[in-house]
Amino acid sequence: xxxxxxxxxxxxxxxxxxxxxxxxxxxxxxxxxxxxxxxxxxxxxxxxxxxxxxxxxxxxxxxxxxxxxxxxxxxxxxxxxxxxxxxxxxxxxxxxxxxxxxxxx
Numbered sequence: 001x002x003x004x005x006x007x008x009x010x011x012x013x014x015x016x017x018x019x020x021x022x023x024x025x026x027x028x029x030x031x032x033x034x035x036x037x038x039x040x041x042x043x044x045x046x047x048x049x050x051x052x053x054x055x056x057x058x059x060x061x062x063x064x065x066x067x068x069x070x071x072x073x074x075x076x077x078x079x080x081x082x083x084x085x086x087x088x089x090x091x092x093x094x095x096x097x098x099x100x101x102x103x104x105x
Contacts (some may be wrong), residue, residue: 005036005044015057016052020028028067029074032074051085 008026012019026033026043032052035043045053052074059070 002047005046006050008043011045011062015053017057019078022053025053029056029071058088066082
């Protein structure tokens with residue numbers, strides 16, 4: 001079962017980035033990401049927010065876009081990015097499985 005909320009450190013671990021970068025992207029892309037604050041004031045991200053952060057990660061880190069370019073791209077073609085991110089994640093999972101099989105042979 002998927003969690004309702006993810007902490008900033010969990011999101012950073014999912015993305016393979018530092019929590020400070022997740023915080024920066026959360027502030028920069030506040031139009032798309034709306035974290036909820038708990039009683040302590042910590043950011044809690046929904047699954048949808050994590051998915052948007054994955055898309056931002058893909059655009060900025062993998063495609064080499066600027067933050068402004070990534071924002072324009074998110075606005076213009078959300079479905080295309082979604083499919084690209086999912087395909088990339090699937091390929092990474094397949095690769096990990098193949099490496100594991102190779103090591104066991």
